[in-house]
Amino acid sequence: MSDSKSNGVKMTSKNLDFYYGNFQALHDVSLEFKKQQVTALIGPSGCGKSTYLRCLNRMNDLIPIARVEGKIMLEDEDIYDPSLDVVMLRRRVGMVFQKPNPFPKSVYENVAYGLRVNGIRDKRLIEQRVTESIQRAALWDEVKDRLQESALGLSGGQQQRLCIARALAVEPEVVLMDEPASALDPIATQKIEDLIHELKKEYTIIIVTHSMQQAARVSDITAFFYIGKLIEVGDTDTLFTRPRLKQTEDYITGRFG
């Protein structure tokens, strides 16, 4: 984690506190996310890892009583700066949700949606981006003959990869994934994990997961959260084999959580 400033740090949070009304859900979380790396956020239910993830693209703005203190930087921009356009931020920091949530539109329109709302009208460009994105999400062979059919007719695993394609279409720099495989069977999960491996060559990926095996398989860095605090962060290999703290060890060996 040394000399990271020059080493392609994409996002950082500094002393981040988060409140739901009077309840403090996150305490003083400072983390760095590097380009071309996968960072896994792990911890028991309710530890704040999903809340933290949703701070990174200001999805928590949708909750009226939510409040943030501290800083989150995307490269050298403060994303909570009042002059920053949150709509632009969310294009740059894409998100994939826990349950596959394609729109009730055709496969094609699902992926084209992000381009259209961002003002792209050129049909050839849209078609090219849609094709590329679906290919990159390793879904092309399965859907190339049914692009005009409803996305709701796809299987759960296909839907989730479509949601990834949809997120990739608008060329995000960071992709947030909130337990992207938790609603999927093992084979579909495998495909998503393979995909994450592929995608990290181009994107900064931050993934929340309940499965420690998954964290170990897909991530380079792992951060362990417990009751709203960042307990330990480090190389995934090191964290899982030689955790520094007892709490981390207890969690990853399954003694609690």
Next chain:
Amino acid sequence: MRNTKMDITQEEYAEAGPEKEQKTNAADRPPKAERTPSIIHQTAVRKQRRRRLIQKAIFSVFRLSAVINALALFIIIYFMVKNGIGAISWEFLSEAPRESMTKGGILPCIVGTILLGVGAILVAMPIGVASAIYLNEYARPGKVLRTIRLGINNLAGVPSVVFGLFGLAFFVIYLNMGVSILAGALTLGAMSLPVVIGSTEEALKSVPDTYREASLGLGATKWQTIYRVVLPTALPGVLTGGILGLSRAAGETAPIMFTAAVFFTPDLPESIFSEIMALPYHIYVLATAGTEIEATRPLQYGTALVLITLVLGMNLIAIVWRARLRKRLKG
């Protein structure tokens, strides 16, 4: 048939119970013959008949309630058809009333009712849908929102004759519209607003939040999210609500009797400032204020039959339309 089935299940139950228990505890239990069934099992068997009876009685009451509902509609329709079908003819549907409304047809009333209904919905849909979107998607909870909601809920409770008087005072006299289609449509529209707002809000609430999150997460603005994702998904419900509001408005008498409808005018309306005849008001006039109340009985039933057909027809269109849209969304 039913009894045999019950007996079998009872026997099966009595047998299956201890046997099943036996299986799980086979190792440390005495053989079946020596075992006395547990107190819970005994009681369950003894009370079984009573519990079944209670369940049967309760569900019978529920079923009866549902049947009464359906029956009421069928009786009304049967009554209207039986008494009214004799009056229906091409002349009845295509001509104006003649000879103090004892002869001739009801075309001006049909046209009037359709115009009023469509006009009402043209007024109520835009305002109602816009209000519902504001309330459900934009407004933050608080005092303002609570006050607006209180207003809407109370609007729904205002008797229709009060709307009629309001329409007379405000649209007809104060805004100087006169007794006209415009004044009637505005009055009916105001009356339909709570229905449209309510059904639109329901439809918006049924759109999963995950759609909104997905859209915002792709860099869409709130308005783009509503316009491109939320509204299309909610459309079947919104349209159904609109048409139901329309069919309610078409059947109302009180709101139009001071604002749009007149006793008799053989001409079809020329503009939105014309006064018109309307089906519900025509029935009311024939049945209470005409010179030949008894002689026009068949015409009254005939008019009622036409009105009810119109309203049910609109509801049917709403149902079919909604089913189609839903299917298209599901794919």
